[in-house]
Amino acid sequence: MKYSVMVEYALHSLVYLIDVPEEDSIGIKKLAEFQGLSETYLSKVFGKLAKAGIVSSVPGVKGGYRLQKNPKDISFWDVIQAIEGHKPIFQCKNIRENFAYRRDKTCDSCDVHSICTINKVMLEAEQQMRDYLSSKTLAWLNEDLKDHLPSERIEAAKAFFT
Amino acid sequence: MKYSVMVEYALHSLVYLIDVPEEDSIGIKKLAEFQGLSETYLSKVFGKLAKAGIVSSVPGVKGGYRLQKNPKDISFWDVIQAIEGHKPIFQCKNIRENFAYRRDKTCDSCDVHSICTINKVMLEAEQQMRDYLSSKTLAWLNEDLKDHLPSERIEAAKAFFT
DNA sequence: TAATCGTCGATTAAATTAATCCATGATTAA
DNA sequence: TTAATCATGGATTAATTTAATCGACGATTA
Ligand code: FES
Ligand code: FES
Numbered sequence: 340m341k342y343s344v345m346v347e348y349a350l351h352s353l354v355y356l357i358d359v360p361e362e363d364s365i366g367i368k369k370l371a372e373f374q375g376l377s378e379t380y381l382s383k384v385f386g387k388l389a390k391a392g393i394v395s396s397v398p399g400v401k402g403g404y405r406l407q408k409n410p411k412d413i414s415f416w417d418v419i420q421a422i423e424g425h426k427p428i429f430q431c432k433n434i435r436e437n438f439a440y441r442r443d444k445t446c447d448s449c450d451v452h453s454i455c456t457i458n459k460v461m462l463e464a465e466q467q468m469r470d471y472l473s474s475k476t477l478a479w480l481n482e483d484l485k486d487h488l489p490s491e492r493i494e495a496a497k498a499f500f501t
Numbered sequence: 502m503k504y505s506v507m508v509e510y511a512l513h514s515l516v517y518l519i520d521v522p523e524e525d526s527i528g529i530k531k532l533a534e535f536q537g538l539s540e541t542y543l544s545k546v547f548g549k550l551a552k553a554g555i556v557s558s559v560p561g562v563k564g565g566y567r568l569q570k571n572p573k574d575i576s577f578w579d580v581i582q583a584i585e586g587h588k589p590i591f592q593c594k595n596i597r598e599n600f601a602y603r604r605d606k607t608c609d610s611c612d613v614h615s616i617c618t619i620n621k622v623m624l625e626a627e628q629q630m631r632d633y634l635s636s637k638t639l640a641w642l643n644e645d646l647k648d649h650l651p652s653e654r655i656e657a658a659k660a661f662f663t
Numbered sequence: 664t665a666a667t668c669g670t671c672g673a674t675t676a677a678a679t680t681a682a683t684c685c686a687t688g689a690t691t692a693a
Numbered sequence: 694t695t696a697a698t699c700a701t702g703g704a705t706t707a708a709t710t711t712a713a714t715c716g717a718c719g720a721t722t723a
Contacts, residue, residue: 340504340585341592343680350619351596366699375599380682386701399690400698415622423502428590430503434513437537440657456645457512460577460637468630475622483618495602505711528668542713548670561721562667 345384345422348376352384353418355500356394357410357481364396364403365500373499384422391421411478416469429461507546507584510538514546515580517662518556519572519643526558526565527662535661546584553583573640578631591623 352370359365367385371378385404388394395407406413435441435455485493514532521527529547533540547566550556557569568575597603597617647655 340502341588341590342502344592344594345681346591347594347596347619368699373601374596375601376596377682379684382700383682383702389700396700397690398688398700401691402689402699404700415626426503428503429508430506432506432509434509434536434538439535439537439661440654453649456642456649457509460634460642464577464630464633464637467633468626471626471629472622475626480618480622487615487618492602499601507712530668539713541715544669545713551669558669559721560669560719563722564668564720566669 340428342419342423345387346419348374348381348384349388349418349422350415352381353388353393353406353413353477354480354484355496356404356406357477358497359405359500361405364405366403369403369500373496387421388418391417393417393421406477409478410481411476413477414473415475416472419472427462428465429458431455431458431461502590504581504585507549508581510536510543510546511550511580511584512577514543515550515555515568515575515639516642516646517658518566518568519639520659521567521662523567526567528565531565531662535658549583550580553579555579555583568639571640572643573638575639576635577637578634581634589624590627591620593617593620593623 351374355365355370355373367378367382370376371381385394385396389396389404392407393413394404396402396404433455513536517527517532517535529540529544532538533543547556547558551558551566554569555575556566558564558566595617
């Protein structure tokens with residue numbers, strides 16, 4: 340049970356897009372090289388981010404990606420959802436459907452409408468996580484990095500991408 | 502990204518162990534049959550629950566499983582951890598280790614000690630979920646079911662297992 | 664002593680994830 | 694106008710994980 344590495348690739352890569360000017364963009368090649376990632380695989384990641392409306396693409400030479408929304412409107416959760424899709428973490432296979440009293444037709448219309456308490460708890464738990472993740476935005480992340488990272492590192496990265 | 506079905510199997514199966522007397526136990530065969538599950542696979546599930554100290558086993562004919570702890574001391578989270586292990590949901594592969602400035606030895610001892618902000622946020626988010634899941638116990642679940650399930654259904658299940 | 668039940672390890676099958684390859688189309692610069 | 698650069702998408706492959714089965718073993722009871 341774990342998130343795919345795409346999530347780590349996505350979040351780390353997006354960091355470098357936060358401060359790029361409206362007109363500019365950064366290509367997959369540079370992002371992959373700087374971070375030591377597979378170029379082709381990272382392009383799949385950005386395909387998903389683009390489809391979710393988080394980034395927009397600039398085709399052709401000198402092209403690349405830029406943020407499509409304000410960094411304060413892009414949350415960690417948005418990114419995760421773009422990568423992992425909308426299915427809940429807990430997979431309820433509705434095992435009650437095969438319970439003895441249903442197989443035996445003892446109780447024909449039982450349970451069909453009510454949601455299983457166990458599933459409900461799991462959904463609520465996931466919601467807790469989602470709320471937290473939704474409260475952390477790329478803008479917040481940028482501020483945090485500015486505070487905690489040596490400025491020469493930030494400058495070096497910025498220099499690499501221009 | 503999802504929990505294995507074992508979690509659903511485990512939580513649903515444990516329901517039927519909550520009210521069994523200290524001396525008694527329920528076998529895999531009955532649990533599997535009642536719920537329409539694979540007998541051998543469910544036994545793997547209970548192997549994990551036993552290893553985690555959630556249930557204890559009674560070998561031999563007329564044997565089976567019973568709870569090893571008070572239902573109010575067994576939380577949803579305990580069960581999930583017994584099944585899924587202790588690894589966090591978000592897999593941080595430490596991609597910073599391969600960043601350009603590290604490969605180029607520009608900054609030899611960079612980052613080794615600091616924990617990545619992104620990873621930190623993910624860990625905190627998971628903690629939110631964990632807290633919620635830890636607050637829901639089998640004892641609570643039992644009460645909830647008593648309130649929301651038709652009593653004849655509960656009785657029928659109880660009858661099946663005795 | 665034979666049938667029942669949990670335990671463990673090996674095995675298999677299916678599904679998912681990680682990653683690569685290739686073909687295509689847009690864009691810019693020579 | 695052409696060649697190089699870049700995103701896009703589909704197909705493919707390899708590795709890993711999950712789901713499920715099988716068979717052998719030891720404990721227990723009737
Ligand atoms: S039926 Fe799926 S969790 Fe209860
Ligand atoms: S290095 Fe793994 S999340 Fe930052």
